[in-house]
Amino acid sequence: MEPCRFFFDPSTTSSACQQGGGNMLFLGNADHVFRGPRSVMGLMDQESSRRRSFFSSSSSQDELFDEEYYDEQLPEKKRRLTPDQVHMLEKSFETENKLEPERKTQLAKKLGLQPRQVAVWFQNRRARWKTKQLERDYDLLKSSYDSLLSNYDSILKENHKLKSEVVSINQKLEAKEETSNIKAAAFAPDHADDDKCDPLVPAGDEMRDAVPISYAAGLQYSCSVKVEDRLSSGSGGSAVVDEVEGPQLVDSGDSYNFLNEDNVHNNYPHHHHHHHSGINSEEDDGSDDGRGYFSDVFAAAVEEQVQQAEGVSMGWWVWS
């Protein structure tokens, strides 16, 4: 690493630094300490005459500049820092990306640079680091978003599948209900004594516990419908029973409300939802505003909502 050779022009109060390899760093003048010319083009403005006079050397400047160097290379050209200088600056930056005055002075001395140059280098280095950091953060956020979106899509598919299952079950339930009513009506005159009817229901506790409330209620007026007829779904054999209101699949039009309003409010504290509630209404499924926006809040809310939905639906679908 070769130190700078400093030059100072008393006529213009400017200074310059020539490095061993031929680098000439322009270091500015006294009225704006260490701030060199912005550029060669900048020399065309009012500053240019001063700078030009600086380099159009007279006899006194012969003492200040290496004649050979000065002839072969225009000194006002902007020079890059040498690899060694950059290496040491980088090492210093790794230690601490802010520059205390003392460290700046030491570094400048060590590298043969002006303190102003060291300060500028650190400023530019911080700017580059920030840009890189932003890129890293963006990549991280994007992969997180993509992953979340993927999960969301699979949940959406599952939801559609469950919806169609529910529709199918409801249809079967309605058909069976009609059949049983017709049979009950036809059978009633000959079987007035309910105590003697055979409900065809297994007497075991397990099955009794598994019988939906409305089915048990149905036995009061119809003993001729088999349990499997009531419970069969054709797609997995699951039935949904509302412990309070009976075995109805709660369907608020577009959506199936596996969650109540409170759940929704709890999971989306900042989300203003409309008349729908539930995990996947058409308006709240994120298909319009949800995908264009990502935040930790959103991610956490979706995660929580999914867990909640899973928990609640388990409660709905499984009993023993």
Add this chain to the structure above:
DNA sequence: TGAGTCAACGGGGTCA
């Protein structure tokens, strides 16, 4: 020759 990189500048804000 155009795009990318880098040293350096100017302006505006903050702080002791």
Add this chain to the structure above:
DNA sequence: TGACCCCGTTGACTCA
């Protein structure tokens, strides 16, 4: 008020 920082910009330089 000066020193410092951040931000946006400029122009020199490099390279494909």
